[in-house]
Amino acid sequence: MSTMTLDIEPFDLEQTLDGGQAFRWHLLGDASYCGVVESRAVHIASEGRRVVVSFDADDSQDEMRERAEDYLQAVMDVSEVRRVLGSEPGFGESVSKSPLVRVMRQEPWECLAAFICSQNSNIPRIKQMVAAVARLGRRIGEEEWAYEFPEPRVVADAGEAYLRSVGLGYRAKHLSLTAQVVAGWGDGALARLRTASYSEAKDALMELQGVGPKVADCVLAYSLDKGEAFPVDVHVRRAAIRLYGLDEDIKNDMVGEWARDRFGKYAAWAQLYMFRDEINRRLTS
């Protein structure tokens, strides 16, 4: 293993890596995490005032630094996030005083597949489903989680029946059909949506089976550089109504527009905080 220190302020590893925007990070006993970034097994730890990334000694330091910094969005100026969200009701104090929950930049296809699995499910189960899909990919290490996420073609060829057999339920059909379509688009087609506008990219994603407004916003926020995306699920909706006094009967797409207006390009960040706070609230009440 090689290690390097990222020039990035320490952040909330648990809520960032394992808080529901990604589903393939594994907690180790020492509060660090291991997982896969672009077909490489990596280990991420917070050590004092530093973030330390470890990886296979065969990989070049420069290349791994670039990958990790991209995945964790290390170059972005988070002081602006603190300024914009730091005095919001409910979660503002957490933003300004605690280690940040970061919006990451995942590989779009893996992100899309994961959130197709997420519908009408919960985090433990989503992890189980994504792990099963990941096992279709190339092994990149000894650990049970160490698989490169399979290309769309591979998932499509595995077929609906297989995906059902590993626990995806009715989502198997959605993922199988979408994998087929995305495979047909060719390499890099999904990532190309990064240069499209928010609404163009969202329309394109929602053409896919199993991708409605909520799943689309997750993919836009967590993999396609659309900070204005604001995934509205039952929890975030409840939080928005409670914290900001929105009408009880407001439509979900209106909640999204409200969030874009209020939080701008940091809507996705606000959503992570609102989601977390609402979940914690339900668990503790």
Next chain:
DNA sequence: TCTACGCCTTACCT
């Protein structure tokens, strides 16, 4: 077009 509502699978939790 727009909205409301039933349904879809099953792991996980209590």
Next chain:
DNA sequence: AAGGTAAGGCGTA
């Protein structure tokens, strides 16, 4: 141990 719950989306009325 059995039954309810869960980061939604789709098809139909």
